[in-house]
Amino acid sequence: MKILREYVWDTLRQNKRSGVIIMIALFLMTSLMSCFCGLVYTMWTDAVVLEKWHNGDWHGELFDDTPGKALEQIENYASVSAVLIKGPWEIAKLPDTTDIQTGNAAPATMKNAKRRFYLISRGANEEYWNSMPEKYSITEGRIPFSEREIVLSKQYFEDHPEAQVGDTLTLPIGRRTYNGQPCMDTDIFHEGESFQETGTKTYTIVGVMDATTSSAVPAYTGMTGLDEASIQADDLITVYLRFKPMRSTYRELPALAKAIGYEPDEYGEYTLRYNTGLLSTYGIFAPTAKGLPIHLSSLTVPLMFLVFTAFLVGVFVLVIHNAFVMSVNEKLIQLGTLAGVGATPKQIKKTVQYEALLLAAIPLPLGILAGWFLNFKLFQLINASNDLGREAPDIVVTFGLPAILPAVLLSLLTAWLSARIPAKKAAKMLPIEILKQEGSLDKRRKKRKKERKLFHFPGITGELAANAVSARSRSYRMATISLCMSFLLLTIFQYIITIQDANDNIFRTDPSETGHIFLSISDGRTPDMEALQQLKTVSGVTKSLINNSLPCAVWIDQTGVAEDINAYLGGMEQIIAKKKYSPIERDGKYRIQSVIFGLEKDSFQDYCEKLGISPQPYFDDPTKALVYNYTKDPENSTRRNVLYRELLDIYEGQKMTFTEKNADEIEGDFEFILTAEKLVDELPMETLGLSNFTLAMVMPMDHVLKLGESCCERRQNSSHVINGIFWTDSSAATPDYQAIQETNRRMDEALSSYYASGDYLLSDLAEKEEITQSAQNVINLVITFLTGFLAVIGLSNVWASISGNLRQRRQEFAMLKSVGLSPRQLWVLLLLEGLTLGLKPLLYSLPVQIAVLTAMLTLSEISLPEYLPFAPYGILIGYTCLILLAIVGAYAVGGRRLIRENIIAMIKDDTL
Incomplete structure (x- = not known):
């Protein structure tokens, strides 16, 4: 074994060129592994820091x-x-x-x-x-x-x-x-x-x-x-x-x-x-959440990084494997000689693997440092663009043992696997076989399978280009896979982002319905109607919906349950048995959560006008209410098709007894009677936050405040909380965020003369959009960084492979020129070769892209025609053009040399 180790040291000194090539490949691989592991670890530690910053370090x-x-x-x-x-x-x-x-x-x-x-x-x-x-x-x-x-x-x-x-x-x-x-x-x-x-x-x-x-x-x-x-x-x-x-x-x-x-x-x-946020960051979920979508969504990012890690290892195994094949080919006769004098196949295999570990000794620490430097620069850019919406300190690059150890292990694993493939082949060969094959592992295969060409351009020139690329597919394999990986990474992330945009546009209610500015007043006292009236007259406000609410409950027996509940949900007993919803049963009766929404006068009139109902009877009689007797079917609804069921078996004009005690912890037990004057099929706003199996009533705000005065202090205080939604004259399709913010500022000035700081909260669409856009920019920066790094590796290898192949093919081109191939035809041939090679990563990635896109669209319940307007055409076309330009550029540089040389010189030396 000592002799074999000395042999390895001696071959490393003699074959410096192949050693340097392998070390460069190992350095690139370790740099990316180190950068990736550091990125993942930093993102995780920053998530922990943010949770502790906002919510504290408790469980x-x-x-x-x-x-x-x-x-x-x-x-x-x-x-x-x-x-x-x-x-x-x-x-x-x-x-x-x-x-x-x-x-x-x-x-x-x-x-x-x-x-x-x-x-x-x-x-x-x-x-x-x-x-x-x-x-x-x-x-x-x-x-x-x-x-x-x-x-x-x-x-x-x-x-x-x-x-x-x-x-x-x-x-x-x-x-x-x-x-x-x-x-x-x-x-x-x-x-x-x-x-x-x-x-x-x-x-x-x-x-x-x-x-x-x-x-x-x-x-x-x-x-x-x-x-x-x-x-x-x-x-x-x-x-x-x-x-x-x-x-x-x-x-x-x-x-x-x-x-x-x-x-x-x-x-x-x-x-x-x-502290669910902190616990979930450590992968700890509530038992009731396991198996639900919330649990699966929390694992999406870790699974994505795990899959990406496997891809990286696979790509670099193929990359470095080619370099080790070249190295083993150079000394295959020497390995055969060692086998002939008594070296076992196991020792031959260990010799190649030992060489791989020695070659990794220098690139490994340098690659770790390079990965740290790349991480440092990446998060510098992220911090520079992440000021908006982040109150916590800047992201700190945490490049400790949890980042270094996986990077080292993954790098060594990649180097070991890369060397193991040619080592295993060499170890299985007999000395006489090695001598017969003249120093090449590939010649062992007597019958080579004809490689199928994926596509070619029309004409003889297009077929020649396709044949040339196909014949050298092994030398282009690593570059093709690297480019394919970078293309897949870019496209998949872009699909995620654009599907989210499509989701927001398809399923999110239009701002013309949800409003532009949002208000909450909570000072514990009766609302100041003068202040509310002042808000409605602020310049820029075109419409408003102002309301309060009073939670309560109604007790019913089995006869009061609507037929829909029995027919589609198995009855109230089945709902209660699931222990996921609010109804409970006591003494043969069911407690149904209820809420009374009180609308400010103008808002109530607008609501009644929309329904075609006269509002005056409801202003005159404080016991009359509009009743919304529908609940979402949580068991059978989808995002695309939301099903609503009738909740209670009630009729117009029915008098119903409600109680403020909708939970055992409520101290009060005030009861009151309301008349279901009219059954309505829509609420003033879909976003009022009505939970499942909750009965809703709508009344003028003054009547709700009057009811609250008879309730316990907690219920009275809740009836004094005012929520408002305001619309500006901004276009619904393209909201004018600057105008919305200016209107918000004027509303704040008006409110500050009636309420103290801490008594109200104003927010608007512009704030939400800015925070969302800031987070999106950070994600795009990370994606661009990872995609660019893979593209640089792939394109640099393509450039080197193309340059080397063109030099080795001088005799082939000399033959073509000798039979009449003009310089123009040569340029066309090289151009078509470049396009053929450049389009291969795109075409190879298409099945994966289609599968991923189909899965994501299915899960999002978005159809292909709905998604197409949001598809990232510009980015995909631009990136494809960038790859094609780089590859065609490599052919152009090599082609100039071929055009200048004469046929005699090209035939004379085919190896330079």
């Missing part, structure tokens, strides 16, 4: 308030690795406000009050501050370390411009009371409430938080540090948890909730919350 939350006495049991729970705690609320009264402490009323119009009355804060332990996103919202100062250090929301500094970081506040602390009863620190303001002082506390302001809250709660928010030893048994705390192992989260959190005394709701579920 599950005990969403109900947890008593302090359970904290020790939680911390000692076997699978819990970290406990993140937010302590009980603490409220302090601010100076220079109305004297609430003595019970005097606050200003009648709270929303116009400049300053809020209280300061409410919660402590958070060190683990919470280290793991949660609140620390990133501190724009000035630092994290508080003790319970007497506080960071305050920016709203406090806006209303108290004299305040600065470093100031101290000595404030009375206590509790809010209303009608002699204590109320929650986070309750909305009650006219006539009072403040009962229980002591004083001095806070040191150590930071400013970029956070806003609704003025419905008359307090500024803040956060302090937390001493866990100060938590009392009856304190109500919020607990976030990390589990070890992480994959046990969905099993362990419900078990922990049960252990500390949580009670399940009417659906048998505990009130828990999971």
Whole structure:
């Protein structure tokens, strides 16, 4: 074996040219493998960073308030690795406000009050501050370390411009009371409430938080540090948890909730919350999600990268395999001699593979560094174009062991497989066979199969071009596969992008129906009708739909279920048995979720006019409602064909009893009777967010607000939430985003004089479009980079192969010139050869393209005629032309030499 190793070292020194060729191929392969592995790892780590940045580093939350006495049991729970705690609320009264402490009323119009009355804060332990996103919202100062250090929301500094970081506040602390009863620190303001002082506390302001809250709660928010030893048994705390192992989260959190005394709701579920984004990034999914499309879609990207990795390995095995074949051919007689003096086939095979590993020693580290450099430059470009819509820091290239190790293993595997193919052939040959074949592995095949030509251009010249390309298909194999791979990568990604565009256009409701500007007002008080009227008169607004809503429920027996439910969905019992939908059964009756939409006066009139109904009876009688008695059939509907079924067996004029208690956790039990005056077949807007098996009623907003006044505080507050959709004079087909943004700005100015910051939210189509376009640009950049890298490898190999083949074919061209081939005909022959070779990757990739496109269109429920207007014709034609130009250019450079040489010189030397 020592002799064989010395032989390998000696052949490497003597065959430097073939060694350099192999090393260059190995370097290119390692560079791409390293770049690809680094790209995948960086994208994954960035996804983890984004999840932690936006949502925090936690796995599950005990969403109900947890008593302090359970904290020790939680911390000692076997699978819990970290406990993140937010302590009980603490409220302090601010100076220079109305004297609430003595019970005097606050200003009648709270929303116009400049300053809020209280300061409410919660402590958070060190683990919470280290793991949660609140620390990133501190724009000035630092994290508080003790319970007497506080960071305050920016709203406090806006209303108290004299305040600065470093100031101290000595404030009375206590509790809010209303009608002699204590109320929650986070309750909305009650006219006539009072403040009962229980002591004083001095806070040191150590930071400013970029956070806003609704003025419905008359307090500024803040956060302090937390001493866990100060938590009392009856304190109500919020607990976030990390589990070890992480994959046990969905099993362990419900078990922990049960252990500390949580009670399940009417659906048998505990009130828990999971950090699903972070968990899914690690490949952990809820048991109920497994097997559903959401689970499969989460695996799409990993599977895509896995398939691409397999393609890369396959391509480079073919690329480097050719180089090793040349190397083995050069020393085949020497290997035969070694076999003749006693070397076993196994030793012969190991000799070639050992050479491959030695040749990989230098390209491997250089390729790893080159891959890191390419990644660094790629993400520099991505960061430069990814400012819009990204609040987190720039993407950081993470090129650690999880990126290097797969790159090294894949590179060594590729080199080993590439050398194994010719090594195995050489090892199987007998010494006498080697000598007979004059140093060529390929001559072992006595009968060579005639290679079928895929196509050729018409005429004798076209057939000659096709024959030339076919005869040298082995030397062009690697280039063809590389170009085919880059073409497939480009086309498949372009199909994904364009199918998504087609999907948005086909299935997304037109902006003329969904609106251009969207409003949400949530200040906890009765809507200011003057403000809403002002919005409708803002310049640029042409139409509006303004509504509130009141969730409720109706109880029915079996006779109240519509025939559609029994006929198509198996009855209400089958629906409940699936445990996926809202209806429940108790004492032979079914609870059906309901919602009453209240439309502002003009919106209600427009809705009635659209339906051909007189609105006046509904303004006059607060018990009359328009009833939408349809539900989507979730079991039989498709995106293309949405089926709707009648929900309840009701008739026009029927009186129905509703209750505000649509869930066991709702404290109120107010009941009211509404008359189904008219059954309608459409809602004011399809995008109102009506869930399956939910009954909908539509009434004037004033009547819904009146109903809300009789409900519990939670329901009353929900009826005060206003949502608005506004249309501008922008064209529906091509929205004018600049005009939409300008109208949005004017609406914001109008609202700011009625509502405080944090009380409303305005958004528009332009913002969504900009964020979507920014994300699309990043994806396009990555695709262009990978496609370009594969194209460079393929085109460089094509150029080298064409140049070498043309030099070796000088005698062939001399023969053609001797029988009368003119220079013009020679140029035509070379041009047709170039076109034939250039079109092969496109034609070979067509079956895969057709299969992929068919599968994606089928899954998207989009027909081919619907997709064709969105197909990426320009990119595909442009890339095809680029490949053809590069290949024809290589033939043109080589052809100039052939044209200049005379026949005698070409026949004399056919090897230069």
